[in-house]
Amino acid sequence: MPETLRLRRVAIDTYHENVAYLHRDCLAYRSEGFQALNKLEIHVNGDGPPVLAVLNVVDDPAITARDELGLSEQAFAQLGVAEGTPARIAQAQPPDSLGAVHRKIHGERLDQAEYHAIAQDIVGNRYSKIEMSAFIVACAQTGLERDEVLALTRAMLDSGERLDWGEPLVVDKHCIGGVPGNRTSLIVVPIVAAHGLLCPKTSSRAITSPAGTADTMECLARVTLDPRELRAIAQRERGFLAWGGTARLAPADDVLIAVERPLSLDSPGQMVASILAKKLAAGSTHLIVDIPIGPSAKIRHTRDALRLRKLFEFVGDSLGLTLEVLLTDGRQPIGRGVGPVLEVRDALQVLRNDPQAPADLRAKSLLLAGHLLELDPQVRGGAGQALAEEILVSGRAWAKMEALIDAQGRNREPPTLGALRHEVVADNDGIVCAIDNRQIARIARLAGAPLDPGAGVDLYRRLGEPVRAGDALYAIHAEFPADFRFARAQAARHPGYRIGEPGTTIAEEGVA
Amino acid sequence: MPETLRLRRVAIDTYHENVAYLHRDCLAYRSEGFQALNKLEIHVNGDGPPVLAVLNVVDDPAITARDELGLSEQAFAQLGVAEGTPARIAQAQPPDSLGAVHRKIHGERLDQAEYHAIAQDIVGNRYSKIEMSAFIVACAQTGLERDEVLALTRAMLDSGERLDWGEPLVVDKHCIGGVPGNRTSLIVVPIVAAHGLLCPKTSSRAITSPAGTADTMECLARVTLDPRELRAIAQRERGFLAWGGTARLAPADDVLIAVERPLSLDSPGQMVASILAKKLAAGSTHLIVDIPIGPSAKIRHTRDALRLRKLFEFVGDSLGLTLEVLLTDGRQPIGRGVGPVLEVRDALQVLRNDPQAPADLRAKSLLLAGHLLELDPQVRGGAGQALAEEILVSGRAWAKMEALIDAQGRNREPPTLGALRHEVVADNDGIVCAIDNRQIARIARLAGAPLDPGAGVDLYRRLGEPVRAGDALYAIHAEFPADFRFARAQAARHPGYRIGEPGTTIAEEGVA
Structure with a gap:
């Protein structure tokens, strides 16, 4: 029996897991001997630590021949050698940890x-x-005990790179998520940067939500910027709104999220470690954390939010991050639009001081911006929100947003609203007594958001408003008929609005 | 955008997990929309429940083209339609449970x-x-609470078929494992069947151990028999020693084991549910469970074994299985040989009343056979072991084994002992004060067992025996040089024997 196999790249992306492909009748090794234990280790040239991979057995020599060892994209990249390089395999030792x-x-x-x-x-x-x-x-x-959350945060932080902006005051904000339309960053960053505080905002793209800050900003400007570009823009403009994926920030967190997400497990300890490791890696020194509370938000009860706040504070303090947690109203979506194009519309209305601008998005943005501005030692305690409003009303925030768009690279062909439109109406007279964040997000995603930026949901009614049977509650927008049909069917089953008899009390949990 | 993809079988065995392959630039769906949530559902013809699969993204049209949906072997078989059949996909709803x-x-x-x-x-x-x-x-x-173990056992039992031998007394034995060389079934089954009790033994092949009963019996006879053959042999000979994989017995258990094993998680509740579901599905009405206790056995302390016994008894009683648990000495391997050919040698020495036969294997087999024989209402309580010995000494057990071999189909070219041989010797004078079951098993596996039936470890010294420096402790046998080298290197690092000063006390835990 030969002892080596020729390496072959198998163009399969196994999403954060190394996979090795071995022919069932491999000439050098017996595949069945490896299958039960799931993993094998791959040695090349005899030096360096082996690469571990999960085994898949192949019956098609076109994928992996009997004298080959196939490797998924990630595993092949990790080995870093050419196709055809001889390799040996062995039963994997479980990783020490x-x-x-x-x-x-x-x-x-x-x-x-x-x-x-x-x-x-x-x-x-x-x-x-x-x-x-x-x-x-x-x-x-x-x-996790709180010392363990701290240890996990440090471990994830140390798993990748750490940006250093060379300044003592680098501010950021983060919302724990779960409330659609909550696109305050597009308003807060220009306000804070216009004041002169450094606010280099790296954001994620939406993964399970209908829009992330990066998806929304991408309607206006380029967001995939390399670290050198980011540094130049931050120096000149005091901020940016970019995608965080170009630097290797807390990569262990990305891998764990790829498993947490399909499991829908989001325990407080892991959430705090994940958020703070990413922010510290991105070079933040001061952070405002927004925890929306509501029956269909991630956090349902004030008592849970308070416990989560203590945990954020403990880990932040221990790692030298100045951190403030705000508990906000998460009983319904923020703004009107849900989906990239619609959320851009809302944010620009606020920045341009349009009288049509959604009041809740404006108010929440000013609240957050006010707290961030007060991190500036020059700003008197309690004066932040008024200062934020002044920067917004004066047009300086809008001018800064225009400057950021130009600096990042203006999108010359901004996407437009999806042309397929369907109104979901109230079945009976009454008042809006509940809006389900998760259902609204789900419908917007089914309509195509965020991949189709013009898809989403445009909300016409807010909690507590009276409606009459037949009144439109919201419109679904989509670009493609199949998505449009999925979203309409979902809305017909679970519209996400509850219309109660006039006089019904509205769930009160949720702090303004 | 078209909405259907052509199904394609991708000849990859993903080992108890459905996998779907979608080209990154799929013509009908955006792969990235599915990737983060890991799973998708596949609809064919619009009727019937969808098949769920984990998504892998492909960049090579030779594996899955842009208008195709690739399916792993298991997923393709589950759909049960022809290649080219049009299929639609959607985000998977998580399974209800x-x-x-x-x-x-x-x-x-x-x-x-x-x-x-x-x-x-x-x-x-x-x-x-x-x-x-x-x-x-x-x-x-x-x-798991004990009611939960019962519920899990029932659920796994109901997940597959259940054999019915049409008799009120169907006996079997099961060892929870972890002690190499413990091949008592090859002796117990002939004794019990020679007496006339029905003992249709279905066994597993070795998965993480150096030999399973099926692997060992396969050195002598065919073990892959279809249910019709099994029934005919059982009727004529009152027993067999076959591989259990031809019937669909508690298949949920097989799937869970495929994940438990690489995790090395073997909690008491899952162990009891797994063993009893398999035995009940195989049609056993009476069962003896062997729990070896020792520092390197699965169960280290008598207190844990007693707790486990209670759990076996509770679930067995609740499901109408007459069950007796024996606690045995698991401080060292049983018999001398570890590996299929070597274990066959030991068992045949016992059956043939060879004076060289390993006394411990003989004694343990008689103990187990005695308890099984006493399940016969005709056998007086306490008389079982003497009866077992009589059947063995008289040659009736050997004659029955010959009959079973012929009935199952004698192996005309029985495998022989691996020709590569290396002796591991004692470094110093002293007495054998510990033998590590796991290390010995590991060395035998590295040498090639059970896939190379002639590979394994032949033990020369038992606990408590005096040795002198240079005395052989055991020999490693292998068929192939690479395996031979791996096993020797492992033995050099961790020989698995501890030689103590004369007078050292030997760990006593372990019930004879």
Whole structure:
């Protein structure tokens, strides 16, 4: 039996998991010997640590021949050698840190060294998804003590790069999510940057929501900017609104999220570690965290929000991040539009002081901007919000937004609203007594948002407003007929609005 | 945009997980919209429930073209339609029972209906491995109450077929594993069948151990027999030693094991449910369970074994299975040989009343056979072991084994012992004060067992025996040089024997 196989790149993206492909009748190794244990290790040239991969057995030599070892895109890139390079395989030793995962499953507390080892093995692609799932569930089930959340945050922070803006005051804001339309960053960043505070905002694209800040900004300007460009823009304009994916910020977090998300597990400890590791890696020194509270928000009760706030404060303080947590009203979407083009419309109305601008989006943006401005030692305590309003009303925020758009690269062909339009109407007279954030988000996603930027939901009615049977509650916009049909069908089943008898009380939880 | 894709079989075996392959630039759907949520659902012809699959994104049209939907072997077989059939996909709804998994993660107790729903979704291939891992870890972490173990056993039993031998007394034995060389079935089954008790033994092949009963028996006879053949042999010979994989016995268990094994999670509740579901599905009415106890066995302490025994008894009694648990000495391997050919040698020495036969294997087999024989109402309590010995000494057990071999189909070219041989010797004078079951098993596997039946470890010294420096402790046998090298290197690092000063006490835990 030969002992080496020729490496072959198999153009399959296995999404944060290394996969190796071995022919069932491999000439050098018996595939069945490896299959039960799931993972194997790959050695090239005999030097350097082996690369680990999950095994898939192949019956088609066109994918992997009997003398080849196929590797998924990620595994092939990690080995970093040419196709055809001879490789040997062996039963994989479980990564060292898996012992700590077992201890966590058995209810033990892990220490800093153990979290570091786990994060390093994760970014080294040494965990299978089965193992990552075990780690996430073990943490969610017994919960993490606050020292463990701190240790996990440090471990994820140390798993990648850390930007340094060379200034003592680098501000940012972050919302824990779950409320559609909550696109305050497009208003807050220009206000704060216009004042002169450094606010280099890196954001994610939407993953399970109908729009992320990066998707929305992309309707107006380029958001994929390399670190050199980001630095130049920040220096000149004091801020930007860019996609965070071009730097390697807390990469262990990205890998874990790829497993947390399909499991719909978002435990407080993991949420805090994930957010703060990313912000610290992005170079923030001062952070405002927005926790919306509402029956269909991520956090339903004030008591949970207060507990989460303590955790944010503890980890932030321990890592030298000046941090303030605001509890806000998350009982309904913010603004009117849900989806990139619609959210841009709302944000620009606010920035341009349009009388039609949604009042709630404006008010919330001024609240957040006010708190950020007060981080400037020159701004008197309590004066931030008035200052923010002055910057907005004077047009300086709008001018700054225009400057940011030009600096990042203006989108000359901004996307337009989806032409397919359907109104969802009230079945009976009454008042709007509940709007389900999750349903509205779901309908907007089914309509095509964020991939079709013009798709989404345009809300006409807010909590507490009276309606009559037949009044339009919202419009669905879509670009493609199939998406349009999915979204309409979903809205017919679960419109996301509850119309109560006049006089019905509206759920009060949620702090203004 | 077209809305359907042509189905294509992709010859990749993804081992108990449905995988769908979509080209990154698919003509009908945007792959990135599906990737973050991991799973999609596949509809064909609009009727019938959709098939769920995890998504892999492909960049090579030779694997999956832009107008195709590729399916892994298992997913393609589940759909059961021809290649080229038009299919539609959508974001997958999580399987209904996943809510129960979330409740388990949050520490709740699940009921029978929930365990049934989980088992049905698992055999319907509606769980990804991430989700199965979450279920397994959630169960392992908080543990299962005994009512839950009963519910899980029932759910796994009901997930497949159930054999019925049409007799009121169908006996079997099962060892929970972890002790190499423990091949008592090859002796117990002939003794019990020679007496006339029905003992239709279905066994597994080795998965993480150096030999399973099926692998060992395969050195002597055919073990892959269809249900009709099994029935005919059982009727004529009152027993067989066959591979259990030809019937669909508790298939949900097989799927869960595919995830438990790489995680090395084997919690008591899952172990009991797995063993009893398989035995009940195989039609057993009476069962002896062997729990070896020792520092390197699965169960280390008598207190844990007693707790496990209670759990076996509770579930067995609740499901109408007459069950007896024996606690045995698991401080060292049983017999001398570890690996199929070597274990056959030991078993045949016992059956042929060879004076060289390993005494421990003989004694343990008689103990187990004695307990099984006493299940016969005609056998007086306490008389079983003497009866077993009589059957063995008289040659009737050997004659029955010959008859079973002929009935199953004698292997005319039995494998021979691997010709590559290396002796591992004692470094110093002293007595053998510990033998590590796991290390010995590991070395035998590295040497090639069970895939190379002639590979393994032949033990020369047992616990408590005196040795002198340079004495051979055991020999490694292999068929192929690479395996031979791996096994020797492992033995050099961790020989698996501890030689103590004369007078050292030997760990006593372990019940004879």
